[in-house]
Amino acid sequence: MAVRKPPTERQRRLGAELRKMREHVGLSLTEAAALHGTDRTTVSNIEAGRFGVSADRVRVWAANYSCPDAAYIDALSQMARERRAVSANWWESYRDRLAVTALDLAEMEHHASALRGA
Template sequence: MPPVANPTLRQRRLGAELRKLRERAGLTVTQAASCLGVNQGRVSMIETGRSPVSADRVRTMASAYASADEELVNALAKMTGRKVRGWWDEYRDYLPVGLIDLAELEHYVTELRVALTLHIPALLQTTDHARAMLREAVPPFLPYELEHRLSYRIKRQEVLHRDGGLTYTALIHEAALRMQYGGAAVTRAQLTHIRELSERDNITVRVIPFTSPHFPGNGQSFDYAVGPIPQLDTVQLDTEHTGCVFLDAEAQLAQYRALADRMEACALDPDSSCQFIERLARSI
């Protein structure tokens, strides 16, 4: 099969996990290639996501690497095959690759936990609020860039409404709720939109008020994407112009999982959060 010119985040992650299995087995690329009966280049291309790999090949590699983690191997086998073309590919020529990877990530995960300090989570934004926010970028987006990013952001929100909708928990600091992007009317509509979405079974919104005696993480914002097994979770750190930073090392996942837990512990419960948002909307 010909090499993949631009491997997706999912393909790169599969390759990286196979590399971890090889390294845990104490094998070099040369030794792994010899065990598998392929050349070194093929192993390297698989590990960088540039060579498509079948589920059978993944199981063969796991066996050669003496991996006894059946749950992980099964999960990796399900990540195989050629790149699936999704709606996000329409934006590949217009947006940073990190944003394309983010949409793909959201498509495949089963649960998202997001923590925001100064911004409303992208998947909960109204079109007017999102446009007002994007206009504040420095340096500013050109008009066509802004429209591409806006339509992309709104399109991402479909994951919340699909069949068997994505389980979504948003931890939002009061500061983010009080930012009046677009003015008072846009802000009231945005707060009402969040409250209405929080009534969906798959969406939980929890507010961290200014009065909370604790605020772990020093205001850091992040998305924690839950994979099919904990080893395949992903943390996403957002940067508006350059795209996203993705973290998946074991220590990093543990750090952000603990941070999300601590932030959730100091947030209002869902009902109190809903009432908080309603009062805030009426006060604007």
């Protein structure tokens, strides 16, 4: 069995945002799993960033949670789409040679709109 890669910062952030949405409407993991037609372990793994999630699934979950913020949902969907395209990012070729924190930093710098010194 292949060794599972640790989740990226983007995956953890996307999962955390999905968890915030669920908690905002007061659903437990079990209730959310029933709503989405899956099991609580899958919901937990997605929210922890251990499992990837598609942009379509992000939109379905947001609709299930009655999230009214279209811009927020679009941003989360974009994060999910970028996960699919991650193999095109240069830092992925170093995943087996660099610490996860270094890879996360490279990814965050790549997506940053501005960098400021202290």
